[in-house]
Amino acid sequence: MGGTEHLTVQREGATLVLTLNRPEARNALSLPMLVGLYDGWLEADADDSVRSIVFTGAGGSFCSGMDLKALAGNGMAGEEYRDRLKADPDLHWKAMLRHHRPRKPVIAAVEGYCVAGGTEMLQGTDIRVAGESATFGLFEVRRGLFPIGGSTVRLPRQIPRTHALEMLLTGRPYTAREAAAIGLVGHVVPDGTALARALEIAEQINSCGPLAVEAVKASVYETADMSESDGLAAELTRGQPVFGTADAKEGARAFAEKRPPVYKRA
Incomplete structure (x- = not known):
């Protein structure tokens, strides 16, 4: 350190x-x-x-x-x-x-x-x-x-x-x-x-999904100066891949099983 x-x-x-x-x-x-x-x-x-x-x-x-x-x-x-x-x-x-x-x-x-x-x-x-x-x-x-x-x-x-x-x-x-x-x-x-x-x-x-958190932060900043239509398109490009991650599946599974999620940045 x-x-x-x-x-x-x-x-x-x-x-x-x-x-x-x-x-x-x-x-x-x-x-x-x-x-x-x-x-x-x-x-x-x-x-x-x-x-x-x-x-x-x-x-x-x-x-x-x-x-x-x-x-x-x-x-x-x-x-x-x-x-x-x-x-x-x-x-x-x-x-x-x-x-x-x-x-x-x-x-x-x-x-x-x-x-x-x-x-x-x-x-x-x-x-x-x-x-x-x-x-x-x-x-x-x-x-x-x-x-x-x-x-x-x-x-x-x-x-x-x-x-x-x-x-x-x-x-x-x-x-x-x-x-x-x-x-x-x-x-x-x-x-x-x-x-x-x-x-x-x-x-x-x-406690949140790290890939989701980082993608959300990146989207907020990279779309700040775009038009609304360009920003919405960029948001899809940044956000859609998150749904295909193992962490996204873990989040849904943990919700259904009523337990804290264990995210692995994957």
């Missing part, structure tokens, strides 16, 4: 938990964090025993975004990982889910700060749980910067455009309740319980 000094990887049953682990800097992005995160996404997809991913942060924060001190020229932690970026100049965007989409469902468990790059990475996740005191926002314009992690493209597709533009252009913070009201997150829970709730959702996903 992988990980770095700023990214921990743990197993919780069939769920891989990736934790940003730089709490002294509110989990601001670092080279070891980005390298570990990208390796974690790859590990999850390569291991068929992993059925879901929970993405969270240590120390009461999710991620406060880019390390502005490093950007100002004070150096970024983990320079020994620089060769990984040289070998793959796109690695940081893949780590941040801008240029990579895991085939397994990704559930975000957010406590504390989830701002700037944190809110940008959040948009690459599938299901989102936030603690009551979590803070969201795209602060880049306040620093004269551009939210280049994908937000000008993704955010207006995920929430109403008027809310997306307000978040992008004001750079103001949003509470968890505000984030839920505009559809950025799906659940608001008591502080300190976001991870537990995310793991509960993950377990519900894990």
Whole structure:
């Protein structure tokens, strides 16, 4: 199991938990964090025993975004990982889910700060749980910067455009309740319980047929920009093969026999 000094990887049953682990800097992005995160996404997809991913942060924060001190020229932690970026100049965007989409469902468990790059990475996740005191926002314009992690493209597709533009252009913070009201997150829970709730959702996903789950996720994303007729045709192409799998037969058999199904990804 992988990980770095700023990214921990743990197993919780069939769920891989990736934790940003730089709490002294509110989990601001670092080279070891980005390298570990990208390796974690790859590990999850390569291991068929992993059925879901929970993405969270240590120390009461999710991620406060880019390390502005490093950007100002004070150096970024983990320079020994620089060769990984040289070998793959796109690695940081893949780590941040801008240029990579895991085939397994990704559930975000957010406590504390989830701002700037944190809110940008959040948009690459599938299901989102936030603690009551979590803070969201795209602060880049306040620093004269551009939210280049994908937000000008993704955010207006995920929430109403008027809310997306307000978040992008004001750079103001949003509470968890505000984030839920505009559809950025799906659940608001008591502080300190976001991870537990995310793991509960993950377990519900894990109990379903993995081939079906992955096909459903793929269909949702690949048809998002299609016309309805093209999307429906693509859905048949993606969905019909699922019905011919051994897992589909097992699901029907288990229902008839009134027992939990045993799926084998076959």
